[in-house]
Amino acid sequence: MRFDVSRRSLLGMGLLGGGSIFGKFLPREALAQKPKERNNHFTSSAVHGGSTTVGDVDNERNGFSPRDILTDWDGGKVSQLPNGQTLREYDIAVEEREIEIAPGVVYPAWTYNGRVPGSTIRVTEGDRVKINFRNRSRHPHTIHFHGIHSARQDGVPGTLEAMPGEEVVYDFDAKPFGCHLYHCHSAPFKRHLHKGLYGAFIVDPDPKRYPEDEAAARSRLLGTPENQEWQEFLMVMNAFDTNFDEENEFYAVNTIPHEFMKRPLRIERDRPVRVYLINVTEFDPINSFHLHGNFFDYYDSGTTLTPSLRTIDTVMQCQGQRGILEFSFQEHAPGQYMFHAHQSEFLELGWMSAFEVVA
The missing domain is CATH 2.60.40.420 (Cupredoxins -  blue copper proteins)
Known part of the structure; x- marks a missing residue:
């Protein structure tokens, strides 16, 4: 059986899932997993009309976790x-x-x-x-x-x-x-x-x-x-063309769409944050990172010790471009602050995340 699913048709599907002879569905029994606990006030209906994936990826079957990739140097x-x-x-x-x-x-x-x-x-x-x-x-x-x-x-x-x-x-x-x-x-x-x-x-x-x-x-x-005073994370912006028509059906940070929206990334308010950001997205000329409620300094390619851009909240990267983001929530109230691509289609197809800032 062949499933012809375009990136735009996924936006109208509650599952946001699709496949073809190349990207295929797992059998139903493989999806019958115990739901993971979530500390998340962004309910599925509240996140851009509910356009998040339903269910969870089996990280054990994959042999890797997008959360581990954040820090496993x-x-x-x-x-x-x-x-x-x-x-x-x-x-x-x-x-x-x-x-x-x-x-x-x-x-x-x-x-x-x-x-x-x-x-x-x-x-x-x-x-x-x-x-x-x-x-x-x-x-x-x-x-x-x-x-x-x-x-x-x-x-x-x-x-x-x-x-x-x-x-x-x-x-x-x-x-x-x-x-x-x-x-x-x-x-x-x-x-x-x-x-x-x-x-x-x-x-x-x-x-x-x-x-x-x-x-x-x-x-x-x-x-x-x-x-050790810093909270450091690796974020690789990537995407997947599941039917090989040279249009991506899913976008993500560290491979799994919406992972950090379903389970926001916990950070301590009083410690600064450093993000190593890399774009390897194919078939789209530009990807981006936008931070809600805050601004960051940006070091293009990370090859300087002084910022190449100061006090910005959005940065664009072409394929292969990368940089370092530094910011702090020290003066912010605890809560959940989104970060995501600022191309609306990308975030609805998976590149939507949030920080859980704790005191």
Whole structure:
């Protein structure tokens, strides 16, 4: 059976679910899950006419959770080279597997280490990064890292491209500091990207290199006392074309539509917030982030220690663009504050969220 469902027809469906021979429904018994508790005053009828997905995705079946992705930084296997440089080593494999992207809707994803997005690689500026990359799929794949490296390490067709069953090694120094990403660059590029082959690559600044901005640099360096004062989250804006007509049927942060609307993201009012925001949405030229009731400072690509934009409440990103948002709710009353794309269709199809600010 084939389901021909367009993105706009989903807006008129209470389930907001759809599929085809590519994106298919799970059997009804798979949806009979115990409802999760919600602390949420945004009822389904109150959120933009009730246009939220009904039910919950089975994160255990998927093998990953959008909430865990917010903070599960991967520092790799750490050792020291003879010259004293820190080496961080990772094993990454491409796997083809089905994932549930909305309640009852399964997508045939191409994944790094079985999840979308892939592991969040987090290192310090100047570290040596070694990636043991294995292709367990039926198609050629690469890993292209946004950063500074030699042409030999670029991860494009003909350069460290792994054929099915092959293994290649990427080896480079982490620079510049910032909020970056990695993704497959094999052809056809748009297919490899929208199928799920992408992840975050965060390079923390080395405070010793920035004596004039050492406090700001230390606040970004994972593990420092200054960094622990911050509430940090990774948010990868992505989308899914479930019937492969080059129009997305679902939009999300960290893959699962409306996850942070159904269960708002809890933050402490008296601690500042830092969001590593990355846009990997295919088929739409721009995605965006809008914060309700507040403003933020924005660091484009995260490659500066002073904001590139100050006191804004909406930022646009094209595909592959990324940045760091910093803000505080210290002067706000506790409550729930929305954040979402400021394209109305995107938020109704999944990219709608909220913070639960607590005293």
